Amino acid sequence: MPGDADIAAVGALLGDERRCRILLALDDGRALPASRLAAEAGVSAATASSHLGKLREGGLVTVETHGRHRFYRLAGPHVGRLLEAMVALAPPRPVTSLREGTRARALRRARTCYDHLAGELGVGIMRHLVDAGLLTGGDGHRDPADPPVGFGQDVDYRFTADGDTWLDDFGVRLAPGRRTIRYCVDWTEQAHHLSGAAGAGILARLVELDWVRRAPKDRAVTVTDAGQEGLARTFGV
Amino acid sequence: MPGDADIAAVGALLGDERRCRILLALDDGRALPASRLAAEAGVSAATASSHLGKLREGGLVTVETHGRHRFYRLAGPHVGRLLEAMVALAPPRPVTSLREGTRARALRRARTCYDHLAGELGVGIMRHLVDAGLLTGGDGHRDPADPPVGFGQDVDYRFTADGDTWLDDFGVRLAPGRRTIRYCVDWTEQAHHLSGAAGAGILARLVELDWVRRAPKDRAVTVTDAGQEGLARTFGV
DNA sequence: GGGACGGTTCGACGGCCGTCGAAGCGACCC
DNA sequence: GGGTCGCTTCGACGGCCGTCGAACCGTCCC
Incomplete structure (x- = not known):
């Protein structure tokens, strides 16, 4: 039984409270520097480095080096699912922990990334646009060297004629010259979501329709009842 | 952060290879005696007892004492989901382990319990029958003292007039006197599935329709393509 | 280039936990 | 009731791993 050893190895990783704190701090999809995670876990930099x-x-987290900082992220959606499964099993559920848990889940579902949508919702919308033939391309790649954390980048996505029509019909107002498509790699979903002027325009329109509401102080995005229905009908998400 | 400690406690449980072996042995929903689990984990009875x-x-497993045997089970579907999430993260996937994993998943989906259906499929069918008003009752309880492992028991479920009609229409042949309803507590789903003559009759009919096929030597049940469609249409499962 | 800063590596200390044999306990069998 | 069997408890041994300070390495800033 060679495969069994490995699942225990994953378990061993989750058996330490400090490591769990680190993972939970990353659970909303952010990338955080080692020093922040050390503080979050309440442990020295040396210890945190060992844990990381x-x-x-x-394979639970990935690193990106930017200058003298090293940013850590959850390695993918599997890790989020694993954490969720574990939280579901941790017997005592103090209120605070519950709120944190649902909050992390909500952020994984929908959040802002600067001026546009990220999370399952952002990725789902972009996927729908591509599937529906409103958006084409997407063979571009992300330059691993320069870009700061989670930032967008030029790629050869572009709206089709149908896409232009759809934008108008849906009520997204974009100056003709500003229809350049940018995207972000969404790390909680490991897929693309729209950014740039189009991403911002769509988010603005969704807010205008009162389908989603942005939290005033953080990146949380809530979906209204009307939004549930409208998003499902329009984007299948 | 009081809640965080507990998720690490769950992780610590999964950090030991022997314990993982035990959990994986129980992953298909069976109840196994301690001695069997000791052998499965390759460890002395004393050690296994400590792990159990x-x-x-x-809260990952539950015990039932029958005579001088003690049968252990996974405590519920959450545990199965947790194991699944962990297997998904264990990086190397030897073929055997993959086969085992998919097999356990298949058993959780559908298996036989003596002469009737268990697993998600069995539970889903029973739930549909109740929701559709074909079956009523179900306030009975399971006597914790006597019954052997996973066995059915009398309860006050009964078919409604619509239910009788449906049985005939669907092609389940039951002698009028043999319409007594029995059920099993399905431990992988923590819900009821039909047993008794009705459970056996429905399984027989599903086989006759070639919607499902029983494995010749074990409890596995596979759903055919026609079955996928028919089960969804008939029972919403 | 010097100094500060973020991060990792090294080495040593300490504690927790998995392990098994032996003993104890209850249930079954003849 | 004596013997066996299944399981748990106890106690002692041993190893693994989390912890931190100190040293080291690279980047940024003036």
């Missing part, structure tokens, strides 16, 4: 090394080796 | 005690205290 193990989490990385175990 | 911890798993029980952690």
